[in-house]
Amino acid sequence: MNLVHSVVNVLGNKYLQTYANNMTIKRQDMQVRQETNFKKMKRAMQGTRIYKDLRLAHIHSYDQYVNHVPVFGYDQYEPYVEMLASGHKNILFKDEAEYFGLSSGTSGKDSKRIPYNETMISIFLRAQKRVASRLSQLEPQVNFLTAPRLTFGSDPYLYSENGFKFGYISGILSTRMPKALSKNTFPSREILAISNWDQKIELLIQDCLQQDIQVVSGIPTYLISIFEAVLKKTGKKTIKEIWPNLKVFIYAATPIKQYQDRIDRLMGHELNYYGVYAATEAAIGLPYDKYQNGRQRYFLNPDLLYTFTPTEGSCQNIGLHEVQLGVPYYLNIGGPNGLIHYAMKDVIVFDEIDGDLVFEFVGRKSTGMNLAAEKVSNEEILDCFLKTKQRTNIDLRHFFLSPSEKDGCTHYLWTLFSPSHSTADQDTLEKILDEEMQQLNLDYADCRSVGVLGPMRVCVKNAESLQSYFEAHRNKGQFKMKTTFETAEEYLQFMRTHIEPSETSLSIH
Numbered sequence: 001m002n003l004v005h006s007v008v009n010v011l012g013n014k015y016l017q018t019y020a021n022n023m024t025i026k027r028q029d030m031q032v033r034q035e036t037n038f039k040k041m042k043r044a045m046q047g048t049r050i051y052k053d054l055r056l057a058h059i060h061s062y063d064q065y066v067n068h069v070p071v072f073g074y075d076q077y078e079p080y081v082e083m084l085a086s087g088h089k090n091i092l093f094k095d096e097a098e099y100f101g102l103s104s105g106t107s108g109k110d111s112k113r114i115p116y117n118e119t120m121i122s123i124f125l126r127a128q129k130r131v132a133s134r135l136s137q138l139e140p141q142v143n144f145l146t147a148p149r150l151t152f153g154s155d156p157y158l159y160s161e162n163g164f165k166f167g168y169i170s171g172i173l174s175t176r177m178p179k180a181l182s183k184n185t186f187p188s189r190e191i192l193a194i195s196n197w198d199q200k201i202e203l204l205i206q207d208c209l210q211q212d213i214q215v216v217s218g219i220p221t222y223l224i225s226i227f228e229a230v231l232k233k234t235g236k237k238t239i240k241e242i243w244p245n246l247k248v249f250i251y252a253a254t255p256i257k258q259y260q261d262r263i264d265r266l267m268g269h270e271l272n273y274y275g276v277y278a279a280t281e282a283a284i285g286l287p288y289d290k291y292q293n294g295r296q297r298y299f300l301n302p303d304l305l306y307t308f309t310p311t312e313g314s315c316q317n318i319g320l321h322e323v324q325l326g327v328p329y330y331l332n333i334g335g336p337n338g339l340i341h342y343a344m345k346d347v348i349v350f351d352e353i354d355g356d357l358v359f360e361f362v363g364r365k366s367t368g369m370n371l372a373a374e375k376v377s378n379e380e381i382l383d384c385f386l387k388t389k390q391r392t393n394i395d396l397r398h399f400f401l402s403p404s405e406k407d408g409c410t411h412y413l414w415t416l417f418s419p420s421h422s423t424a425d426q427d428t429l430e431k432i433l434d435e436e437m438q439q440l441n442l443d444y445a446d447c448r449s450v451g452v453l454g455p456m457r458v459c460v461k462n463a464e465s466l467q468s469y470f471e472a473h474r475n476k477g478q479f480k481m482k483t484t485f486e487t488a489e490e491y492l493q494f495m496r497t498h499i500e501p502s503e504t505s506l507s508i509h
Helices: 001-021 027-046 050-051 062-068 074-085 118-138 169-174 197-208 220-236 260-267 378-392 426-440 442-449 463-476 488-499
Strands: 097-102 113-117 147-154 159-161 165-168 215-218 248-251 272-276 283-285 298-300 305-310 328-334 342-353 358-362 397-408 410-419 458-460
Touching: 027 050, 027 062, 027 305, 027 358, 050 074, 050 358, 062 165, 062 305, 074 097, 074 113, 097 169, 113 118, 113 248, 118 169, 118 248, 118 272, 118 283, 147 220, 197 220, 197 426, 215 220, 220 260, 272 283, 328 488, 378 426, 378 463, 397 488, 410 426, 410 463, 426 458, 458 463, 463 488
Parallel strands: 097 165, 147 215, 215 248, 248 272, 410 458
Antiparallel strands: 097 113, 159 165, 283 298, 298 358, 305 328, 328 342, 342 358, 397 410
């Protein structure tokens, strides 16, 4: 058996590395691939409602697609999606809808509903294969076909409607995992489907504890909770005492920056982190190299169509062959599920390394807070602030919102600015802010209910300090007051530099 296992390991690694060597990463190859992808998509869409409405019969090349097919957001595609979900045929594609993926920005039936046909599911599955192949080059000591891994995703399906299944893409893909991989992936699909958090974690620990886990993947905050539960259960001080061969951490949905130190402390040594830029709409960016020095570089998934809109100046879309290195662009994609020219609203910047086209994710058109895949929007943050102000009748002038950690739990930290004469009770403010956010964003409420996010924290500051900052910078013209911070470190540095430069520490309730 040892000989057989050794042969399987060698063949598995050789297969993945051969596949990686043949992947399209070179800039020139990617540009050629765009023309091929466009023609393939056009053929597949012929006879559909979206094909007729966008007059694709008159679009004959990738260059014409870039310049003449309008870029739509979800709101423009939603009527087509609803027709498809109601059972109509030949709306966005000609084959059957396999599933509908729900965005994690909201929950349940209020989410964006992204249709998946079999071709789109295949693109997601090939993306997973490409990630494993790329990592087999970067981490040759790990066999990504046979190494035991802890993968924590969502429940496969949340609800059914008109014969269609609706759920999050990570859960949907878990049902399509090849048997060769599923036998080495923990916990089981049955455990992931358990709705009770405590029961799920208890069974997960039982499922994983005796395995030689070498790779973990998922949303950082959830994996932190699992690590802490494992340590509590075993009485060990670090994860490396339990899984000494764990070296690779694959993350998605949120940046790793604010969690890396905490994870490494739980682990007992530094891990190698690899980000995957995957959205409900598509798996877009696959890891080019490991996360280091605050940067994660990706290569584009070669199965999709891409166009780009400059963030400044002309709003004219450009093709992949026209992008300039170091220039920020809004990203647009096209796929076989009928979202022919879809605005992701993400901002990326390209670079080139030895002929390989790589990019970094640098922001969103509409940013907010996203600590545990709850994706609270700027609009929801502002609504939460205004509703709290209305309920308390407190003269709140402005707010800052940042991540915070207390007693091993991640929180939202609100810094509220109010005149010195106002009476602001911090306990009351924390309670109301939490209640309002749970009403506004059901995924935030889900994270609170399972303990992945702790309750709101509040720090009240004198509004005069903020006024001084504004007066010092208002001569810049369209000066915009900052509201949200990606990390606690960024927030503290900003406060020390601009708001309270004489204070060496900040008092937080």
